[in-house]
Amino acid sequence: MWSILAQKTTTISEDPVAKVNMLWETVKTSLTTEGMQFAINLVVALAVLLIGKWIANILSRFCNRLMKQAKVDETLARFLSNIIYSLLLVIVILAALSELGIDTTSLAAVLAAAGFAVGMAFQGTLSNFASGVMLILFKPFRVGDYIEAGGTAGIVEEIQIFTTSLRTGDNIAIVVPNGQITGGTIRNFSIKENRRIDLVVGCGYDDDLKAVKAFLEELVHGDGRILEDPEPVVAVSELADSSVNFVVRPWVKNADYWATRWDLTERIKLGFDERGFTIPYPSRDVHLYNESLAGVES
Numbered sequence: 001m002w003s004i005l006a007q008k009t010t011t012i013s014e015d016p017v018a019k020v021n022m023l024w025e026t027v028k029t030s031l032t033t034e035g036m037q038f039a040i041n042l043v044v045a046l047a048v049l050l051i052g053k054w055i056a057n058i059l060s061r062f063c064n065r066l067m068k069q070a071k072v073d074e075t076l077a078r079f080l081s082n083i084i085y086s087l088l089l090v091i092v093i094l095a096a097l098s099e100l101g102i103d104t105t106s107l108a109a110v111l112a113a114a115g116f117a118v119g120m121a122f123q124g125t126l127s128n129f130a131s132g133v134m135l136i137l138f139k140p141f142r143v144g145d146y147i148e149a150g151g152t153a154g155i156v157e158e159i160q161i162f163t164t165s166l167r168t169g170d171n172i173a174i175v176v177p178n179g180q181i182t183g184g185t186i187r188n189f190s191i192k193e194n195r196r197i198d199l200v201v202g203c204g205y206d207d208d209l210k211a212v213k214a215f216l217e218e219l220v221h222g223d224g225r226i227l228e229d230p231e232p233v234v235a236v237s238e239l240a241d242s243s244v245n246f247v248v249r250p251w252v253k254n255a256d257y258w259a260t261r262w263d264l265t266e267r268i269k270l271g272f273d274e275r276g277f278t279i280p281y282p283s284r285d286v287h288l289y290n291e292s293l294a295g296v297e298s
């Protein structure tokens with residue numbers, strides 16, 4: 001029996017056609033086996049990609065819902081949920097590539113290096129982003145507030161992740177990077193319900209101080225927009241070089257600030273004119289000397 005098999009093997013090895021056929025069968029079997037395995041891996045990778053994408057979408061929506069329940073700003077919540085979705089999607093893609101037999105270790109290292117390079121290149125942008133998150137979370141001002149920040153002043157029209165849009169009193173749009181706003185002092189003129197008007201009114205030394213003070217107190221208490229609590233202050237603050245200065249400090253609603261201030265300034269001037277009070281202004285005496293005449297006299 002063994003002699004017959006050895007005889008057949010010797011016959012096949014000597015026949016080139018049979019040898020080629022045998023090699024083809026071997027390659028065909030190998031390709032079929034590897035092809036089946038690749039097809040299985042491809043199906044698994046596609047399943048990982050589709051299911052992972054679906055799970056990433058669900059998790060990002062869940063995080064968005066949690067942030068909304070925590071009363072996080074809608075813009076920030078949407079932005080953070082998009083970041084979470086993108087990060088999860090990268091993980092899913094790496095897992096799918098791993099199922100195809102691709103080494104993802106080097107790819108992950110390349111992505112990390114690219115992320116570091118991008119972070120260094122966009123350092124200022126990331127600083128503005130972090131500042132935008134702080135502004136949205138801590139809310140030092142809101143849309144509609146009049147603020148002074150970042151070297152400019154205006155009404156807040158929109159708070160975005162990277163910039164804040166302001167509108168000046170003469171209707172000029174200003175876009176300020178958030179990093180400049182959080183890097184300095186923020187003055188919010190609208191956040192408080194009441195605001196104090198600070199006026200300095202000077203009268204002449206020859207005027208009747210009691211009469212001037214009585215007029216100013218009557219003017220302040222006669223304006224219905226001025227609040228009784230806190231009580232307005234009218235007092236002599238300084239004996240200046242050319243005038244006696246009064247401070248007039250009434251409190252008003254924030255919305256009435258400018259109108260009341262302008263009206264008081266106008267009525268003080270008109271009232272002083274009617275009562276004969278003087279509003280001194282700086283004066284200077286100039287003495288001229290003629291050098292030629294001084295030489296003749298000597």
